Amino acid sequence: MEYVQERIATLHEFGGTAGRERDLAADAATAVGDAAVVVPMTGREHENPAAERVLSELESLEPAPAAVFVPVRADADRIGPFRAWLESFSLPIRVLWCNAPAIDDLLADAGLGGEFGKGRDVWLALGPAAAAGSSVVVHDADASSYEAGHVRRLLAPLTMGFDFAKGYYARLEDDRLYGRLFRLFYAPLVRTLAGAHDAPILDYLAAFRYALAGEFAVTADLARRLRTPRAWGLEVGTLGDAFASAGFEGTAQVDLGRHEHDHRAVAGETGLEGMSREVAGELLRVVEERGVDPDYATLRERYLAAGDRLIDQYRADAAFNGLAYEPADERDQLARYADSIAPPGPDRRLPRWTDAPFDPDDVLAAARPWRSDRRGGRHRADRVDSRAQD
Template sequence: MDLSEARRWFETRTFDASSPLGDLVDAKAGRRVTVILPARDEAATIGAIVQRVRTALCDLVPLVDEVLVVDSRSGDATAQVARDAGASVITVTDPDPAFDGGKGAAMRTGIARMQGDVGVFLDADVTGFDPAFVARLVGPLLRDPSLVLVKAFYDRPTHDGGGGRVTELAARPEIARRAPELGGFVQPLAGECAFVRDAFVDLPVVSGYGVDVGMLLHAVHKHGLDATAQADLGRREHQHQGLTALGRMALQVRAAFDLVLEGRDVVVDERWVPTRRADGTPDLVAERVETRLLPPPGADG
């Protein structure tokens, strides 16, 4: 594909600001909006996010109709903190109880259980959360009936000089080789997005951290590139994962391209992870990373 297609899309489908909230309420036109937060061990941040969404976008301005937290096997008080802040809390449902579907399974559960016609996925580990994030994401989708997915992009200050490593080292090479039409997405792995439920309820979901790019690939394959857009959220901060976790994430991201573009059901990667023993001597630990294509949310009935 000619790279000019990605440039054309970028220039026509990139939004940098939202209109007044009152205009968005009118643009709902009877549709319900659900904010969904997949969360695992996010008790430190989930409460403030839920409270700010409910105060600004449920109580003051009736833009959001439901705030749904999907608790994904948390070992801390994530569920109780979210419930106390006013969210509806549900537990992740894995199609195979023996397989931990991670973030993908949590997002799949959110789509299956949401009451809204339009959904907004938010990361649950954001500090300094701004309710305007929701408005900027959902605004283009509410105003333009041709859109089914709006992805976020943002300025993310880093404390270790390594923000966006998985995007640049895993996602962008795959996009350049296998899906160049997606080259205009500033952050194709961003977890925040707005979407039309009916456009995704019958599509399979990639497990783990491959879910975000998998959702994008599915959307473009079924609905076309111009059914997607991206919105600038400005400055945003969240927690950073260690190198071992980022390596696992990169494998899941690359597997998503195989699952969606090649029609595979599962991709299994095996690797050695360097570590140190208790006495400080070097060691290697074997790790198996399995990424699956989970059944569509609508399969849960």
């Protein structure tokens, strides 16, 4: 039986503990009713089977969450049908159009314009979500294996006094190992840094079994103190702030079983190669801010050596379980990701909501333009401002 504890509390799914599960279920049910859920989506999630499953599973939660915020990035001609589909579910859905012209104007006027991506979309929802619930659960919409119980599991540590809970799970599909960016980039890079520096932040980052998972839960107070990266560095940036605010004692990770996700190509800016640059920038910023001074002249070669050793271990693990495994392909990915290792660029993170230059209500107004057109006291839900940029 696997029950190993890391430097952070690691909550396993053992099974066969029905009595305790009933106790936890009661606490978690109360927590769900007081929680806001954030599920970021882009145009490709519209009527996607995985996203449909996520929303259908959320419908089964009893009680329902206090609110379900769906920050959506979609073209102007698609946001109407997208919103109609989302609002067809029996959920307290609040759709936020993250590339609405009024959102771009709101951010630009506050000096926060510029880059956008998943991180910015989640940040826009975090302020309103923290105002709507005593805790906030964030998860992706691309898991075809999603279960409503994941919300309860993520919230359970918060009922035990933890401030931050991260999900972890196996990425195993089609008789192959996935989770490639974590296995082949994050894990060997953190291992390389930890081998050269004795720093608590590296112990913290190494304690997470799937640090790049998009599933986490935080208290509303901690949600307001996250400085969110704008794009794919969201998960790593969140860990840096969780370390600062919750630390080892206030952090837990929760077993969410096995996930089946959509898969990205490796090459290109929209693939894992491009994502690795975002992850590298935020990871190295996190460790530098906490006293680690990487030797960039040798870091790339040391990372490649650490990754090569891990590939030998993955190969053995795959063979032991009868899985297909291609070491040459994995080493090709390792080399691609190595090119991302460089000193972090300018800090473009968004501010903590405690320091934000506007209120969550301002986001709700700007991100829901269909609610702003009232004529003769009637609410017009079918009009949007079509000046969207993308």
